Amino acid sequence: MSRSAMQPFAMVSLLLLSLFLAFKPTLSASTPSRQCRCRPNDRCWPSEQDWNAFNRSINGNLIHLRPVGAACHGTEYDAAECADAQANTMNSYWRAAEPGALQTTNWESTGEGATDCDINTPRNTPCRQGRIPLYAVLAETTEEIQTAVRFAKRRNLRVVIKNTGHGGLGVSAAPDSLQINTGRFKRIETVDDFVPDKGKESVGRVVTIGAGVQIHELTDAGVRDGFTSIMGICDTIGIAGGYIQGGGLGLLASAFGMASDNAVEYNVVTADGDLVVANAFQNKDLFWALRGGGGGTFGIAVNTTVRALPDLKxxxxxxxxxxxxxxxxxxxxxxxxxxxxxxxxxxxxxxxxxxxxxxxxxxxxxxxxxxxxxxxxxxxxxxxxxxxxxxxxxxxxxxxxxxxxxxxxxxLSAFFNAVxxxxxxxxxxxxxxxxxxxxxxxxxxxxxxxxxxxxxxxxxxxxxxxxxxxxxxxxxxxxxxxxxxxxxxxxxxxxxxxxxxxxxxxxxxxxxxxxxxxxxxxxxxxxxxxxxxxxxxxEWPEAFWDRNYGRLQRVKRAWDRDGLFVVTLGVGSEEWDQEQMCRVR
The missing domain is CATH 3.40.462.20 (Vanillyl-alcohol Oxidase; Chain A, domain 3)
Structure with a gap:
């Protein structure tokens, strides 16, 4: 990861905050109502001591984020880091590994004009934070995600979830936000006769996928273990997050249905920070919503269990x-x-x-x-x-x-492994x-x-x-x-x-x-x-979900009454402004 995109928390707290505020419009210093998220110039924003304590509670895995182009500008200029960013900016694997990068570069910036931190502009051009989160939790355990969710909810922070940053509409970023990064959750485990939690009968062969697994990692496992799955045609897509929760279309859909059709169980961190199992036998409403209701909306699925489809000729x-x-x-x-x-x-x-x-x-x-x-x-x-x-x-x-x-x-696993x-x-x-x-x-x-x-x-x-x-x-x-x-x-x-x-x-x-x-x-x-x-x-609710939207709204309110998890054009987003910072209804 580039040094400009990822900085150890304790090293740069005051420096980065000063850089951020230098290019930020003046905000009210008052404490906002719960109708708006807390932002850096608000009194409710966590102090440096609060952030340090939070960092200790998640085993030192909190980092400050800057855009990947920051190394090419101003006092943050570093010739080697800048050259690395310029050489790799079109590399999907590199961007997937960078917490401060998205796969769609225009969504890293605010507004509709010029980018906020262009790696190719002159060194003396300011590098603004744009839509890149201010902090990221590089979670290594489910407990760290739970702690991060509880901290964000208690402090009324804007939360985004990122694995590889492929999410459309820039849903893995937002101004003044806390990113929960799932990229280190790499579990891939096959079970030949899987019985869902609280179930009584096997649903057959499955593969359990961690939240950080990318398609190329799953296809490697498929070749090794003899299975296929529903997947897209870009191998750096994170398969267990927004892809499957948004439906998940693939070249085997006519043979086996959508990816969401083949999900049999989720382990989910809820908006209250609880870890729950959602399947056909418990938390059925949440299970229903996670099978096609959209990513980043109902919780953080740390593990997703799907049918391991036969490796057909x-x-x-x-x-x-x-x-x-x-x-x-x-x-x-x-x-x-x-x-x-x-x-x-x-x-x-x-x-x-x-x-x-x-x-x-x-x-x-x-x-x-x-x-x-x-x-x-x-x-x-x-x-x-x-x-x-x-x-x-x-x-x-x-x-x-x-x-x-x-x-x-x-x-066919050999074919899909060549994506x-x-x-x-x-x-x-x-x-x-x-x-x-x-x-x-x-x-x-x-x-x-x-x-x-x-x-x-x-x-x-x-x-x-x-x-x-x-x-x-x-x-x-x-x-x-x-x-x-x-x-x-x-x-x-x-x-x-x-x-x-x-x-x-x-x-x-x-x-x-x-x-x-x-x-x-x-x-x-x-x-x-x-x-x-x-x-x-x-009419996007109907275009995406047809008659299911009303039911999705009810599930959203049941599991996330305060709207901690909201993404652009996701369920419940109509109640928020463009960046999901303040409620509008």
């Missing part, structure tokens, strides 16, 4: 393409429109795939993978449809622009869900692709078509979870991500948002994916 179709933006978009249309017929060739309905199109200043590119589980070779009907696709691409003049490869895997990280960058994103019924018609697929790819995109923007649905995702309709019931009808998920320059703190699409037109393609629509949220999502 399978076949993967990989298509890569490079060319002009126009060429790439046309190839994307062919693939996305061909997928419904390819999927229909799979009698089990378990085939899933994605197309990722990235626009660049010079050559743009496509990465696409289609996964057909539980087969040794392509079924004849699917092979015929894939041949139709490649013939159509060739006839359209794209034979020199793409490659298509079919690989058989004896164990790569997505480089961190500033981005604004949004998503739309489309029904399988609409997408699997010729006119529906054409309308979706034409609309999505006819928007304004700039260099570095990405468009993702995640083609999953039906199969077990639909068959899990009877499961009682917080996941929006509309997910059971999904056939296609589309996301648009706008790249934001390193010097920008922009957080909204603005007037040229692609999302407005994309949402209008299917009416009534199915909503959006809470884990890939547009800050300006209209």
């Amino acid at each position: 399978g076949v993967v179709l990989r298509i890569d393409a490079i060319g002009s933006r126009e060429t790439i978009f046309e190839i994307a249309k062919y693939i996305v429109r061909a997928f419904p017929a390819i999927k229909r060739g799979d009698e089990s309905g378990k085939t899933s795939g994605y197309v990722l199109a990235s626009t660049q200043a010079n050559s743009s590119f496509i990465q696409s993978e289609t996964v057909i589980p539980n087969v040794d070779a392509l079924p004849p009907s699917q092979r015929a449809e894939i041949t139709k696709l490649t013939n159509a691409l060739n006839a359209a003049g794209f034979s020199q622009s793409y490659t298509a490869n079919i690989t058989a895997y004896p164990h 790569q990280p997505v480089p961190p960058y500033g981005r604004i994103e949004g998503s739309v869900l489309f029904s399988e019924k609409f997408y699997h018609t010729t006119s529906g697929a054409a309308r979706i692709t034409d609309t999505v790819l006819n928007q304004t995109y700039g260099p570095g923007d990405t468009i993702e078509f995640f083609m999953t649905g039906g199969g077990q995702l639909a068959d899990n309709r009877a499961l009682d979870t917080a996941l929006s019931p509309r997910w059971r009808d999904v056939g296609l998920y589309v996301s648009a991500r706008r790249a934001v320059p390193a010097s920008s703190a922009a957080k909204r699409f603005g007037a040229d948002s692609p999302m407005t037109d994309i949402r209008a393609v299917e009416r009534p629509g199915l909503g959006s994916y809470a884990n890939v949220a547009d800050w300006d999502e209209p």
